[in-house]
Amino acid sequence: MPEQDRVRVEPAPGPALLASRLTPAVPPEPVVARPRLLRRLDEGSAGPVTLVAAPAGWGKTTLLASWVRLGGAPPDVEPGAIVPDSGDLSVASADRPVSAWMSVEAGDDGDRLWAYLAAALRSATGSAESGPLPDRPPRPDQLEALAATLAAADRPVLLILDDLHRVADPAALTGLEFLLRHAGRRLRLVIGARAGLHLPLHRLRLAGELTEIGPDELAFTDDEVADLLTAHAAALPATAVHRLRERTGGWPAALRIAALAVRGRPDPERWVGQFGGDQPEIAGYLHEEVLATLDPAQQDLLRRTALVDTVCADLAEALTGRADAGQALADLAGTGGLLHREDSRPPWYRCESLLADLLRADLARLPADELRELHVRAAEWYAGAGRPADGLRHALAAGRWDLAGDLFVAHWPELTRYDSDPLHVPAPASPPAEVILADPEVALAGAAERAYAGDLPAATGHLRAAAGHAAGLPVPRRDRFLRLVTALELTVARLADDRAEVRAAAARLLRTRPAEATPTRVPDSPPAGAASSAPTAGGGGAADDLDLRAFTGTALGLVELADGALPTARFVRARAAAREAGRPRTELVAASRAALLLAVRGELRTAEQAARDVLGMPPSRGWSCRLDCGYAYLALAVVALLRDQPEEATTNLALALPALDAAGWSGNPEVGDDWLGAGEPVAAAVAALCRAQLRRDSGDPAAGQRLLVRAREALADRPPAARLTGLLRAAEAELRAARGDLDAARDLLAGAADEGADPVLAVTLAKVQLLAGDAAAAERTLPDWQAPAATAWPLPVRLEAGLLDAVLADRAGDGRRAGRVLEQTLDLAGPQGCRRVFTRAEPQVRDLLAAHLDAGTAHFALVSDLVRGAGQGTAGPTAGPRGALDEPLTERELTILRYLQSILSNVEIASELSLSVNTVKTHVRNIYRKLDATRRREAVRRARELRLI
Secondary structure (H helix, E strand, O other): OOHHHOOOOOOOOOOOOOHHHHOOOOOOOOOEOOHHHHHHHHHHOOOOEEEEEOOOOOOHHHHHHHHHHHOOOOOOOOOOOEOOOOOOOOOOOOOOOEEEEEEOOOOOOHHHHHHHHHHHHHHHHOHHHOOOOOOOOOOHHHHHHHHHHHHOOOOOEEEEEEOHHHOOOHHHHHHHHHHHHHOOOOEEEEEEEOOOOOOOHHHHHHOOOEEEEOHHHHOOOHHHHHHHHHHOOOOOOHHHHHHHHHHHOOOHHHHHHHHHHHOOOOOHHHHHHOOOOOOHHHHHHHHHHHHHHOOHHHHHHHHHHOOOOEEOHHHHHHHHOOOOHHHHHHHHHHOOOOEEEOOOOOOOEEEOHHHHHHHHHHHHOOOHHHHHHHHHHHHHHHHHOOOHHHHHHHHHHHOOHHHHHHHHHHHHHHOOOOOOOOOOOOOOOOOOHHHHHHOOHHHHHHHHHHHHHOOHHHHHHHHHHHHOOHHHOOHHHHHHHHHHHHHHHHHHHHHOOOHHHHHHHHHHHHOOOOOOOOOOOOOOOOOOOOOOOOOOOOOOHHHHHHHHHHHHHHHHHHHHHHHOOOOHHHHHHHHHHHHHHOOHHHHHHHHHHHHHHHHHHOOHHHHHHHHHHHHOOOOOOOOOOHHHHHHHHHHHHHHHHHOOOHHHHHHHHHHHHHHHHHOOOOOOOOOOOOOOOOOOHHHHHHHHHHHHHHHHHOOOHHHHHHHHHHHHHHOOOOHHHHHHHHHHHHHHHHHHHHOOOHHHHHHHOOOOOOOOOOHHHHHHHHHHHHHOOOHHHHHHHOOOOOOHHHHHOOHHHHHHHHHHHHHHHHHOOOHHHHHHHHHHHHHHHHHHOOOHHHHOOOOHHHHHHHHHHHHOOOOHHHHHHHHHHOOOOOOOOOOOOOOOOOOOOOHHHHHHHHHHOOOOOHHHHHHHHOOOHHHHHHHHHHHHHHHOOOOHHHHHHHHHHOOOO
């Protein structure tokens, strides 16, 4: 701007300014560098506004000050490096904006706010070149002149405003908003704030001009926790580091307090195991820095809802009596960040674990009658909402023995845990002796509650207390009572991993079935989300029989699965009985395992539907169902692999393995090639099979071979795992043969040609013999894949045998028989969409398919597509047509769409794909627009209808 055109406004005398508010804060040392967050700030500061928003103690100021001192994210900064303690603003380079810092304090009104803003901008631009910089709330003409000056600047001005939430008057920020809109993108704001920020965030967000960094990203990872502890000379073993990160939720303030407190402890690991929000150091910080910022009504809402692990609007209303409880929860989760919102409809919220500890300690100090009334409200709400396990726990805590007994008798099959992690919930008071004498089922309810919590000694004690009262009951009630005792004995034995006792208890339980009981009907899978029939409270002949079959079938199936067996039919029947009885939790467990086992058998359509049903179950029933989702995703990975969709198989594996691992297998959030899943050997072996094939497809069969060897060794001492071991041996032999090591492949398959040998080994041996050039030996070895007994083989094995039979016939010059056998093989493969056996076969299969196409086939479209894909290792479409979109999804959008099926948040998806959260959010918005959807579940449903996933 020419000198004669400049508008000079002399600053009026104003209040004295503190230099400390215009330089980055100096946090307590040491400060550990976090490159991933520094890079996020670099990315965000290229746009108009970056908001670092979180409650107190989440490291906002520390992060911003570190970023300014380092001049951004230096390429050579290492995770865990100590940030230098210089308080000077970084000198901007020629291609970086000039920086200014301002710390906002409580009471900053218009005059004081603009005095400091003017000083900060002068420090960045230089007063001689700054143009008009008002020291008080500016006039419109001053704002316009200042905006014009900023717009004409050579370089952008980067203004870091820390604790901007302290400006309570929205009008005080009006001028700042005006500058942001009219400075021609030469003013960039980086803001640190808690709740209640008076800026038009929704407009900025919709315009794509806002980068947000919240508690999920500010939370420390395991590696960052280890770096922080090391910097404080308080190093811990990896297991204790992971435990500390879980207990704190990665909250930086709590981690720093823990790092200072753990030094010098004689047993630091034990101290970490007891670390909680009710400890004095943490409790004081939470009271002063977190709860003190809330009004009394918000504090009361948090305290009352801390009675439960997760809360929705209706439950919060029941606990507090507030009609606006839902909006209050949303406010605390949105601007306050004190609650985590789960991806569900209706929304459920979870309090930070340390804050929940403190609030529950406060609850325990309430008068006994008031606390009992809260438990009664919770019990009645859960009982009416179909969550009997939670209802039972609160009924016992409230001393509502009648409600506890009724819940147990009506819902006993659902009152069992299917994972082994204890819940760490306090034991409720035991029922009085006179209550048990009049109603011994109450003692069984106490046993069920303790077993569900993982407190097996207490559960056994309750069982013994109840058993002595059976003799005094009338016959019909006594029979039911003894049946329930046996069911609880089975549950305790399963949770204690006493497999022999599980089988014995199941046998005793099944002997109580009525003589006229009918077999379970196995219906077709209902549409995802279809409601099950309601259970009959109190039992009845048919209902009791369904419950027995669902409960014992699932328990026995889990025991057999843990031995390495493949009890497909048992889980299918248990699932059908559970659905007919209206037992959704039991159905979920049986359906997830059935989905995987059906996929291994090659029943891909049924497996896929079962897996979709599992993933479509509402996540708000209070179950720990991550393991079930892991099985479902693994089933979908197998389905995709057999349909030769490697990208989809890889995506589903990426979703499956962390879910399975986080369910208590290794405790390691990073799942690598050494993962064996010792707790679930069948899932581990199937995962190894999938990963080995994908490694082969990517040109690394040696890595796949190593995976199979480790998986097979893990099953060496499990005789029931013979069928599973056979699949692993066959796959390993194929990989060895593909690498040219035919002798080693034959050694692995020794005995496969003997009568009664595993057909998968025999078929694989025949393939190896043909590959070695001995067609006669291959023909002798190949078992009869069309015999009645072969219908029990897994479909992929039958298809391999049929295709090999056709190849042998073609080589023998019998083209007519080759075509007939190939058509029969296609008849089997077509309905399931099983393509991999053709597309990944030897090159001569393509010629056979091309000749068959010319000769005529009922599978013309399929064979045409296979001819293009056979021997080339390319993924084809799914079985069935895909829907068309006006604007197709990109490959990246398709990948993110697959992740939207999961329980992962946008932040977790971004981490999985090494993308920024803003990039993921942009792709999600595009997905919603292209699919004409407004939320995640709707987009997933629409994509499934279009066969996109």
